[in-house]
Amino acid sequence: MSAFSLEGKVALVTGGASGIGAGIAEVLAEAGAKVVIADIDAAGAEAQAAALIAAGHDAAWVALDLADETSVIDACAEVVAKHGAPWVLVNNAGLQHRELLLEGTSKFWDMTHAVNSRGAFLISREIAKAMVAGGPNVQGGGGGRIINCASTGLVGQMCHGHAAYLSSKGALAALTSAMALELAPHAITVNTVLPGGVGTPGAMGAQGPAPTGPGIRRPALGFCEPRDIGVGVLFFATPAARYVTNQMLAVDAGFSIA
Numbered sequence: 001m002s003a004f005s006l007e008g009k010v011a012l013v014t015g016g017a018s019g020i021g022a023g024i025a026e027v028l029a030e031a032g033a034k035v036v037i038a039d040i041d042a043a044g045a046e047a048q049a050a051a052l053i054a055a056g057h058d059a060a061w062v063a064l065d066l067a068d069e070t071s072v073i074d075a076c077a078e079v080v081a082k083h084g085a086p087w088v089l090v091n092n093a094g095l096q097h098r099e100l101l102l103e104g105t106s107k108f109w110d111m112t113h114a115v116n117s118r119g120a121f122l123i124s125r126e127i128a129k130a131m132v133a134g135g136p137n138v139q140g141g142g143g144g145r146i147i148n149c150a151s152t153g154l155v156g157q158m159c160h161g162h163a164a165y166l167s168s169k170g171a172l173a174a175l176t177s178a179m180a181l182e183l184a185p186h187a188i189t190v191n192t193v194l195p196g197g198v199g200t201p202g203a204m205g206a207q208g209p210a211p212t213g214p215g216i217r218r219p220a221l222g223f224c225e226p227r228d229i230g231v232g233v234l235f236f237a238t239p240a241a242r243y244v245t246n247q248m249l250a251v252d253a254g255f256s257i258a
């Protein structure tokens, strides 16, 4: 079953200090990956890496601010120097605050896009360069997996106040297609997971007007745990999924049938 194993491979997970990212990190570590948690919350990233190590896995962490290009470049250089070129990059970190359209500000828009879409572009560029170059942890001399975490809001489970958020996730989903095309010659696949209905610190603590809209209801199967999103990410991350690229997988406990 080695095609389903991440043994000997490095997985870089942004936003892995909290919520869904922490769940993704756990699942990838259980599949054998050395997980590097990349987060603006350095203490949280360190604690999450320590928890994975305590559970018997291989893990590390790096602090970075996805909104800051220099920080992203420096962190990626550090990761590649210490651990080799990652096989997996999960663009999970994101801001989920709300601001109603009629009260919308360019400052809020820019802040949301700086992390959710521009930050994902910056780190993907840096890590894809390392994947293309082929590092010591990239088996077979090249290739890789990039998985973008957008939102089930893109397929209709929307919430008022999500103009900036949803458009940043739309940009991330479009980035999937653009990257899938340009990276296919390097055997790097790029896919999107659409999470939904996960009671994380980020979702529960999002600032802005009270959440209303179609996305505010119980999904058919109940609410997801962060690890459930990790299972969707794991599918795209495995060597077995080598011919799966530019695809979207909603892991939202059945919003579409609720």
Ligand SMILES: NC(=O)c1ccc[n+]([C@@H]2O[C@H](COP(=O)([O-])OP(=O)(O)OC[C@H]3O[C@@H](n4cnc5c(N)ncnc54)[C@H](O)[C@@H]3O)[C@@H](O)[C@H]2O)c1
Pocket (backbone or CB within 6 Å): 014, 015, 016, 017, 018, 019, 020, 021, 038, 039, 040, 041, 044, 064, 065, 066, 067, 092, 093, 094, 095, 096, 115, 149, 150, 151, 152, 153, 194, 195, 196, 197, 198, 199, 200, 201, 202, 203
């Ligand atoms: N929770 C849900 O139901 C849900 C639904 C759809 C999509 N999502 C998406 O899933 C992802 C994870 O969400 P979550 O609910 O776990 O949120 P969360 O807030 O609990 O975790 C997000 C993590 O990203 C980190 N982060 C924030 N800004 C950063 C920056 N500038 N640089 C580096 N790291 C940064 C945070 O420190 C945190 O650890 C987000 O992209 C979110 O949009 C979540």
